[in-house]
Amino acid sequence: MGLLSLGTPLHWKDSREYAEHVRDNGIQQLLTCFDAAHDRSHDKFLWGDELEYMVVKIDDANKKVTLALDEDDVLEKLGEDGVSHQKALDNDVLFHPEYGRYMIEATPQKPYNGESLKDYLYVEKNMNLRRSVAQSEISDKNKIPLALTAFPRMGVDTFTSPAYPANGPASKSLFLPDQIINRHVRFPTLTANIRRRRGQKVAINIPLYKDEKTVFDEIDPTIPKRSLFPYEDNEAFLGAAKKGHIYMDSMGFGMGSSCLQVTMQAPDIFEARYLYDSLVNIAPLLLSLSAAAPIFRGHLADQDVRWNVISGAVDDRTPFERDEAPLKGHPERGNTKSTVKLQKIPKSRYDSVDQYLGDYQNDESGKFNYFKPEFNDLDSPINNKVLNKLTDSGFDDVLAHHFAHLYIRDPIVIFNERIHQDNNKETDHFENIQSTNWQTLRFKPPTQDAVPGNNKTPGWRVELRPMEISITDFENAAYATFSVLLSRAILKYRPNFYLPISYAEKNMKIAHFRDSVIKNTFYYRTNFQSVNEDPKVAQLSLDQIFNGTDSMEGLISIVERYVKETFPQNEDNSKNDLDKLQAYLKLISKRASGEVQTCAHFIRNFVLNHPDYKKDSIVSDLINYDLIKKLVSVAEYDRVAVVDFFGNDIGNWLIDNGY
Ligand code: ADP
Numbered sequence: 001m002g003l004l005s006l007g008t009p010l011h012w013k014d015s016r017e018y019a020e021h022v023r024d025n026g027i028q029q030l031l032t033c034f035d036a037a038h039d040r041s042h043d044k045f046l047w048g049d050e051l052e053y054m055v056v057k058i059d060d061a062n063k064k065v066t067l068a069l070d071e072d073d074v075l076e077k078l079g080e081d082g083v084s085h086q087k088a089l090d091n092d093v094l095f096h097p098e099y100g101r102y103m104i105e106a107t108p109q110k111p112y113n114g115e116s117l118k119d120y121l122y123v124e125k126n127m128n129l130r131r132s133v134a135q136s137e138i139s140d141k142n143k144i145p146l147a148l149t150a151f152p153r154m155g156v157d158t159f160t161s162p163a164y165p166a167n168g169p170a171s172k173s174l175f176l177p178d179q180i181i182n183r184h185v186r187f188p189t190l191t192a193n194i195r196r197r198r199g200q201k202v203a204i205n206i207p208l209y210k211d212e213k214t215v216f217d218e219i220d221p222t223i224p225k226r227s228l229f230p231y232e233d234n235e236a237f238l239g240a241a242k243k244g245h246i247y248m249d250s251m252g253f254g255m256g257s258s259c260l261q262v263t264m265q266a267p268d269i270f271e272a273r274y275l276y277d278s279l280v281n282i283a284p285l286l287l288s289l290s291a292a293a294p295i296f297r298g299h300l301a302d303q304d305v306r307w308n309v310i311s312g313a314v315d316d317r318t319p320f321e322r323d324e325a326p327l328k329g330h331p332e333r334g335n336t337k338s339t340v341k342l343q344k345i346p347k348s349r350y351d352s353v354d355q356y357l358g359d360y361q362n363d364e365s366g367k368f369n370y371f372k373p374e375f376n377d378l379d380s381p382i383n384n385k386v387l388n389k390l391t392d393s394g395f396d397d398v399l400a401h402h403f404a405h406l407y408i409r410d411p412i413v414i415f416n417e418r419i420h421q422d423n424n425k426e427t428d429h430f431e432n433i434q435s436t437n438w439q440t441l442r443f444k445p446p447t448q449d450a451v452p453g454n455n456k457t458p459g460w461r462v463e464l465r466p467m468e469i470s471i472t473d474f475e476n477a478a479y480a481t482f483s484v485l486l487s488r489a490i491l492k493y494r495p496n497f498y499l500p501i502s503y504a505e506k507n508m509k510i511a512h513f514r515d516s517v518i519k520n521t522f523y524y525r526t527n528f529q530s531v532n533e534d535p536k537v538a539q540l541s542l543d544q545i546f547n548g549t550d551s552m553e554g555l556i557s558i559v560e561r562y563v564k565e566t567f568p569q570n571e572d573n574s575k576n577d578l579d580k581l582q583a584y585l586k587l588i589s590k591r592a593s594g595e596v597q598t599c600a601h602f603i604r605n606f607v608l609n610h611p612d613y614k615k616d617s618i619v620s621d622l623i624n625y626d627l628i629k630k631l632v633s634v635a636e637y638d639r640v641a642v643v644d645f646f647g648n649d650i651g652n653w654l655i656d657n658g659y
């Protein structure tokens with residue numbers, strides 16, 4: 001999550017009065033950052049990953065697994081002022097708060113130096129340490145930090161420990177108690193203000209998996225009828241809940257899920273923009289390849305990933321902005337009185353990238369290397385005032401458009417004590433909008449002290465955000481390492497991955513489909529090595545994209561080439577270490593070919609074959625318990641479990657290599 005200020009958060013109706021103030025000053029802050037850092041060059045390729053764990057409580061006596069809400073003091077103990085902070089430092093790890101009270105985000109203490117082979121192999125070790133340090137602070141050994149993308153029984157009956165009824169004023173959810181939300185006041189306010197701005201609760205409808213006995217032709221009969229919040233409690237029955245779908249009504253369903261993110265520092269702003277653009281269409285592919293979330297609110301979904309759930313979970317657009325009619329008999333509420341021009345907004349604040357940044361040449365020519373303006377072919381509305389301000393201040397059109405698009409949003413949480421800031425030193429207003437635009441990639445500018453030469457302060461970074469979290473550290477290390485090595489290879493070999501960005505948008509939708517890895521094709525630029533040609537776009541399977549075809553080099557091979565050239569086998573780069581890196585690439589390659597199933601596929605199959613499963617798409621407490629136990633044994637590299645999960649080849653490799 002973004003910044004955590006202390007203080008008094010404003011209710012939406014007060015916060016709205018300061019929306020334009022935040023935007024104006026946010027852009028001023030961006031400008032001072034650009035002035036300071038524009039000319040930075042030759043920054044090192046530093047990078048770091050973020051993992052999010054869910055603390056689950058396993059109750060063997062009752063065969064039930066719940067989300068533990070009473071271990072969030074772990075974060076305080078390990079945090080900056082905590083009694084165990086030194087332990088975190090000694091282990092080279094850092095912990096961060098997340099949306100869910102049961103969640104723990106963890107990163108390396110400082111970014112990795114992506115220079116030597118050893119740096120890449122250290123990542124998994126560091127991930128290991130994060131898990132074990134977090135676990136060591138939890139005295140109840142039945143509570144385990146698990147790298148689970150979505151908790152299957154989220155929002156069904158009692159799914160937390162301690163148990164709380166769903167009756168909280170922040171979310172007004174029919175399913176989720178407010179006690180699942182992080183205690184820091186920013187998080188319940190975020191939840192409530194999204195609802196207030198929207199004028200109704202968020203409404204997430206995920207296609208339901210249709211089995212023999214699935215109730216499909218009516219609205220989910222398990223949605224409770226309640227009259228605690230008369231207005232909101234009715235929404236499900238006024239059109240918010242759709243037939244044949246899993247209905248969810250609260251931010252926690254989305255922001256309470258976990259993912260893997262990777263942030264990379266480019267040598268300069270030009271390289272950062274090129275890297276960002278190159279990854280735009282890689283992002284949906286990685287979402288498909290890391291699919292790990294086939295169950296929501298106790299139902300099997302007809303999709304495999306979390307992405308559109310989060311997208312819906314923070315969708316603060318009003319009916320007018322979404323271009324939808326208000327709910328039946330429900331007067332339009334929400335942000336009808338806006339401080340910016342009201343306009344139609346096609347997508348949620350949490351969604352895939354809408355625009356390329358443009359790969360301007362690093363000289364005075366004002367020309368692009370590969371980018372063409374017509375590649376930005378999506379309807380992505382902008383804030384005109386911001387666009388004009390930025391272009392008047394010397395921003396090129398494409399970059400100005402990027403920020404002007406982010407700045408169509410209102411700030412959701414403003415702290416009363418933080419309204420007035422020093423735009424020459426602070427960036428909270430800028431970050432307020434920037435970090436509540438949750439896209440597949442984030443372009444992270446430096447701060448005002450990041451003047452050229454000051455390499456203690458981060459430079460121009462690109463964050464890759466689509467991936468689901470994987471159960472094992474081995475997989476998370478593999479996905480992170482693959483993404484980073486691919487990025488390094490891109491910066492070295494300079495392929496041209498541009499295609500009209502509407503294809504990346506289509507790929508995002510395809511990436512949601514059940515078993516999209518093996519069943520679907522994705523739009524891909526096949527002539528990425530003929531950099532001056534117009535794009536040739538073909539529909540290819542992930543196997544073809546990652547493992548290559550007769551006429552096209554696969555992404556794995558590009559990375560292997562980079563590894564071979566950068567880390568030739570010698571006294572620094574042992575065969576053992578290179579084999580380990582190869583194991584990561586093998587996992588990615590075999591997931592792409594379908595030889596190793598995705599986590600989502602494994603979970604779905606587990607449910608479908610469970611004796612308690614009644615062919616009705618419902619995941620019972622008992623199924624959930626057995627599933628989580630199984631996933632815990634995978635995470636602990638139990639012999640039988642890893643072979644079940646990864647198949648013989650990788651399963652045995654893990655066992656033979658001391659996992
Ligand atoms: P956010 O949640 O805003 O993305 P976090 O602090 O949680 O931010 O994570 C940022 C990630 O970026 C961490 O993995 C961190 O190690 C990494 N990082 C920090 N500084 C740099 C840098 N200069 N270059 C690249 N990565 C960095």
Ligand code: MG
Nearest residue numbers: 001052098105
């Ligand atoms: Mg996070």
Ligand code: MG
Nearest residue numbers: 001050096105
């Ligand atoms: Mg983070």
Ligand code: MG
Nearest residue numbers: 001002003096
């Ligand atoms: Mg953060």
Ligand code: MG
Nearest residue numbers: 070071138139
């Ligand atoms: Mg405790």
Ligand code: MG
Nearest residue numbers: 001050261463
């Ligand atoms: Mg992040």
